[in-house]
Amino acid sequence: MAGFVNFSFSSEEINSHHRNIEILGIHPHNDDTDLPSRYSMSDYKTAATTYAAVSIRNGEKSYRGKDGQPVIVLKDFNMTVSRGCIYSLLGSSGSGKTTALKVMVGVHRLDQGDVKVFGEIPGTKESRIPGSLAGYMPQETALYDDFTIQEMLSYFGKIYSMSASEISERSEFLINLLKLPEPNRKVGSLSGGQQRRVSFAVALVHNPPLLILDEPTVGVDPTLRLSIWKYLRQLATESKTTVLITTHYIEETRQSDMIGVMRNGKILVEKHPDVLLEQYNQEFLEDVVLTLCHSDDYADVGVSNTREESFPAILHADETEENHNMPIKAQFSEVKTASRFKTASTHIQALVMKTATLYLRNFVFLLFSLMFPFSQVLVVALTIGNKPDDPSFGVVNYDSMQSNCSFAPKFENCSSVGLSCKYLSKLEQNGITLINYPSEEVAYEEVARGNVWGYMKFSKNFSSYYHSMQEYNLFGEGVDDKFSHMIHVKMDMSSRMMTQFYQQLMIRVYEEFASEFKEACDHNKGVGEFPMKIADPIFGSNDADFRQFILISTIVMTVYFFPMISSSFWFIFDKRWGTQGRAIVAGVKTWEIMFSSYVIECPITIFQIVSSFLVSVYICDVRISGSIFLAFALCIIVGFCGVSGGFLIATFCSEEIQVGIAVMGELSFTI
Ligand SMILES: Nc1ncnc2c1ncn2[C@@H]1O[C@H](COP(=O)(O)OP(=O)(O)OP(=O)(O)O)[C@@H](O)[C@H]1O
Incomplete structure (x- = not known):
């Protein structure tokens, strides 16, 4: 194990250093350029x-x-x-x-x-x-169950900046010394005693x-305990x-x-x-x-x-x-260690390799992380915010007892006959299947059974009362129901989406119907018009649908919460297994752990974003009206915020269940 420390000497101090170097058993030179710079x-x-x-x-x-x-x-x-x-x-x-x-x-x-x-x-x-x-063997085994013995030794060897040949030489020696099973055996498959010996080997790997x-x-059995003590004695005496x-x-x-x-x-x-x-x-x-x-x-x-x-x-x-x-x-006058940058980059490489190996060993988790976001977008696209495939609505038409309308939807004159039919024909033209029921009771039953979303009722003489109301502003004479000129609607309002869909459609069709009626009767078009006009939108579009909104929100939530879940889970596993503490004792800094998580989460987050974008745009018809690159960059930033949020959560938690509760809590706030 060479090259961990650099010592260099100033010329004024050479004499005293020579004395100390002799203590080290290293022969001093007269020329300070010849002095050993690495110890x-x-x-x-x-x-x-x-x-x-x-x-x-x-x-x-x-x-x-x-x-x-x-x-x-x-x-x-x-x-x-x-x-x-x-x-x-x-x-x-x-x-x-x-x-x-x-x-x-x-x-x-x-x-x-x-x-x-x-x-x-x-x-x-x-x-x-x-x-x-220091080589530290904690009380808990502090190993990765999914790593092989060799991978465990290589991971810590790398953290200690050992070269590949040094690691393999030292691993072979320790495997023989501690009578460890084959180096490609997974730690999780070893007995408790064997795991402790692997943990011991990890502490010894860099010969500290x-x-x-x-x-x-x-x-550890008595025979092996004896050989461990023998080796410790040899280390103390000889090295x-x-x-x-x-x-x-x-x-x-x-x-x-x-x-x-x-x-x-x-x-x-x-x-x-x-x-x-x-x-x-x-x-x-x-x-x-x-x-x-x-x-x-x-x-x-x-x-x-x-x-x-x-x-x-x-x-x-x-x-x-x-x-x-x-x-x-x-x-010594000055102790120089390997450059901080080099040490940090070696640590980060080791940490990234470690998490990548853990991801690959937990392939189902990796697959889940990669596939879940776009499948979630797909499921949301298929289930939320869609218009009904075959929208049907009940009709109870007492208007002159016309149950079957055979009138053309267009107004040819200002007639007061069959106005309900004209309105209903327009609805049918807009893709609604109308189902006639003889009475309100029957229609109500059908809604309750889920066969239709609702029904509309036209009162007796609706057409003539509507006509007189529009023409003369008079309620129908001798009619108890003051609202006979109105269309009465009852709906199953349990689905906000369906309610909105039918309400919007019925109002829009009515506006068309009313406008054509006024034209046919030569009325001033402005009379009775709704006195508010929604101007062009500042952002978005007039016809922005709920599906578009929900899919975009789903993408943003997915690219925030998934990196958060994976980063916090790896962090908490590492903490609970004791492997993080062990890496920190080996010199790994917290920022290196965080940075390596960003590095490993980055390709996964990019995949999540790209796949969710492609599914949204090409399969679910989501429109991106601005720059797609800006949308993508924003999602990446959101993803990194998720990773950071994961660290924050994992810092305050010690169990996976606590992480789960914290993430769910944040998710419910976001929703
Ligand atoms: N993180 C902690 N927070 C609170 N108390 C702790 C913590 N760690 C240890 N303790 C408490 O400190 C005391 C000493 O613990 P420590 O683990 O140092 O003992 P020990 O001599 O190593 O015991 P053992 O031989 O069982 O390993 C115990 O009472 C323990 O409960």
């Missing part, structure tokens, strides 16, 4: 083992409890892990071990106190933590100088890798250089296992831990960092407070 990870391991790899001083950390009150998890927490040693952190469940590890890898920040890893504060630019300095392992031996491990198998920690016993958020004691056994006069470490915890219940044994009592063989030759905090860069 490998192993430099971090070999450099000055006298300085602490990890040190926490007076650490305090609390979480917000359910009642909103802070729950203290770490208090007066003091811990020192020397470089090149195996440090086992022991403690009962809930004592705060994982929290302490998360503080070290920069996932959590201390509320108070100092934490330094290789002399730098995790999370700062200089620290490279989160980043490639600091290994932070949260219960790596859980679910000076610092190993920090938590475990509930207390006896296995005999092989470590230092044991830290934790209880109620603080370290009770930090000593070599042999020193502990000797001091507490016990044969087993479990008994030591029990004794320690028991004494802590009765008396505060205090934070013990009394390392002078520790076993002399361990690596903490010069552990003054000053040295614990001595940054590694103090040994």
Whole structure:
């Protein structure tokens, strides 16, 4: 693993650097142009083992409890892990071990106190933590079930900027070491123990100088546990890798250089296992831990960092407070890491490949994402806003008891005979099938049965009363029903679309009918006209139909909500599986995750938009009156707003169901 760090030196500092370079075992040159400009990870391991790899001083950390009150998890927490040693952190469940590890890898920040890893504060630019300095194995397996073992190792190898050959070499080694199944086996098909070993291999893939392992031996058989410890010992001794491990198998920690016993958020004691056994006069470490915890219940044994009592063989030759905090860069004038742009682009490539692989492995989801938008447009086009195929309407015509009209719809003179028939003929000319019923009761029954949408009733002598009303402005004499000159309509109003369709048609046909009547009777056309005229529209058209409106709204909603759903779901899966946290510890930034999501969602959103547009325009006859490119660009912007909305939702949610509810909530507001 070469080429993770660049160190360069100013000429004034060369002498002091030469001294430090010698510590690293690298031979200095006299000419500064010959000085090595790139240092490998192993430099971090070999450099000055006298300085602490990890040190926490007076650490305090609390979480917000359910009642909103802070729950203290770490208090007066003091811990020192020397470089090149195996440090086992022991403690009962809930004592705060994982929290302490998360503080070290920069996932959590201390509320108070100092934490330094290789002399730098995790999370700062200089620290490279989160980043490639640490290999972190979280408690949960934090793997993608749909990935193969090889893909899992390659994904993290790529995040750590390893080359393809480095990844394949290292994968082969780790697969053999950890006795993993064939590299093309899917993680989801492995047993729990095998998955933990893959997770362990992922933490080791870039051969980091600091290994932070949260219960790596859980679910691993004793033989393999032995070989894991053997390998850790080899790493610590030969490569000076610092190993920090938590475990509930207390006896296995005999092989470590230092044991830290934790209880109620603080370290009770930090000593070599042999020193502990000797001091507490016990044969087993479990008994030591029990004794320690028991004494802590009765008396505060205090934070013990009394390392002078520790076993002399361990690596903490010069552990003054000053040295614990001595940054590694103090040994070099300047630490240059790979260019940020290059690292970011490598991360983004890895993330895009990861999501693309997940999409391909979940082909049904991909197909659904691609096909659903245009199928939705098609379904909406076929079901909403269409004119009825065979519109039929009932007629109860008491007008001179004419049930069968055989009059021509045109007015030849100002006659008062068969006006209802003239109106009905005009309706038929407009495509309405009229069904005559003998009485209102029968017509009502037929509407109730769903055979017609409604019926219209013409009163007895409608024609003559209508004629006198128009000619002389007189109501029919001796008629009880003052509204005999009117057409009475009753409809099934449960469908807004159908109601609108029939109402608009009947009014338009009536206007034609009334205008022709006035012309035939030589009346002033303006008399009795509706005193309002709707002028030409500012936007849209006079005959804009509901279908056009609903289809455009459907496209916009589709290109907003689908990217939102997919981005938020991938984000939440990644969060819940622990893979996102793991990638962040490996140095991936939140903006890189977001950017990669835009990159992967972009072709999918474009496909969704293009297919929805084509279906709308060429199959559903939607008219785009402005620029199609502008419409397309607006949809793309809406799509990206959807992806961003997905991130926002996923940030506040921890479960898919919460995402679903949030998206549905937003959808209902939009509707
Ligand atoms: N994100 C969180 N929010 C609120 N409380 C938390 C959170 N993470 C951990 N805790 C609480 O902090 C305490 C310490 O948890 P932690 O996981 O650090 O313990 P642990 O020693 O690693 O336990 P175990 O051995 O079971 O893994 C527990 O009481 C836990 O419930």
